[in-house]
């Protein structure tokens with residue numbers, strides 16, 4: 205796709221993915237992912253402009269409906285919508301009628317009845333976004349449903365890695381840590397495999413999701429309990445947060461033991477760098493510094509953590525743009 209100018213960003217893209225919703229990373233094939241990432245690269249240029257505003261979604265209304273805490277995702281969807289000139293409203297569970305006992309369905313139908321064009325939803329229940337998409341006419345974007353999926357996170361991760369590594373086809377990405385409680389891992393697996401990357405999931409046996417072996421066997425990705433064996437061949441290492449809020453029991457003996465086995469410590473950063481000076485480090489945030497990632501690694505030159513945040517705005521602009529812009533021309 206040839207680079208487009210700001211003027212063309214104000215009109216529908218030629219290769220636009222025409223799905224109504226973004227609920228799962230599996231909604232997107234390779235060409236659709238590439239179209240979103242190409243548009244995101246163009247959207248990214250808005251960030252360095254003095255006037256960060258495109259008229260693309262003028263007159264459209266986007267509601268961010270967040271039933272779980274969020275810093276990055278919610279604010280980046282808000283900025284993304286605003287930079288595209290949409291009217292953006294944030295509704296969070298705290299402070300909404302949900303705290304008075306209103307059901308998800310009633311809350312969603314109430315908001316939709318106001319004439320909303322897109323609903324960006326985060327909820328602690330897996331499948332919540334899929335359910336909401338059946339209730340409303342608005343476009344629905346899954347901004348994280350429980351331990352299930354987080355498709356825009358996977359897109360921004362792919363975008364950030366691609367910026368440094370180039371095409372991800374054949375690149376080796378190690379995804380490390382609390383796989384059981386992570387929605388990021390499922391979406392990343394789908395997107396990275398669709399893009400042709402080689403993936404190894406690394407976790408202690410207690411944090412390997414049940415049933416992952418069958419998926420790995422059918423899709424051809426690797427599983428490992430040995431981070432030190434995987435690191436030397438990795439082009440990218442994605443560290444996942446230990447999600448204590450979703451843990452009901454003891455998944456590892458002590459924080460110290462977890463770090464010794466699965467943390468990206470300073471010695472491991474050195475191993476990674478020695479083996480591949482161009483390797484990059486990702487973390488979706490929020491980070492538990494000192495647990496799954498040492499400050500040395502989080503702040504290293506190879507770390508993409510802040511690039512991921514910056515990419516998040518561009519990718520979410522692109523997603524809103526692909527879903528909403530010029531939809532009247534959709535068949």
Ligand code: ASP
Nearest residue numbers: 348354388445488489490
């Ligand atoms: N921010 C990501 C998510 O919402 C990762 C995390 O919370 O650990 O899933």
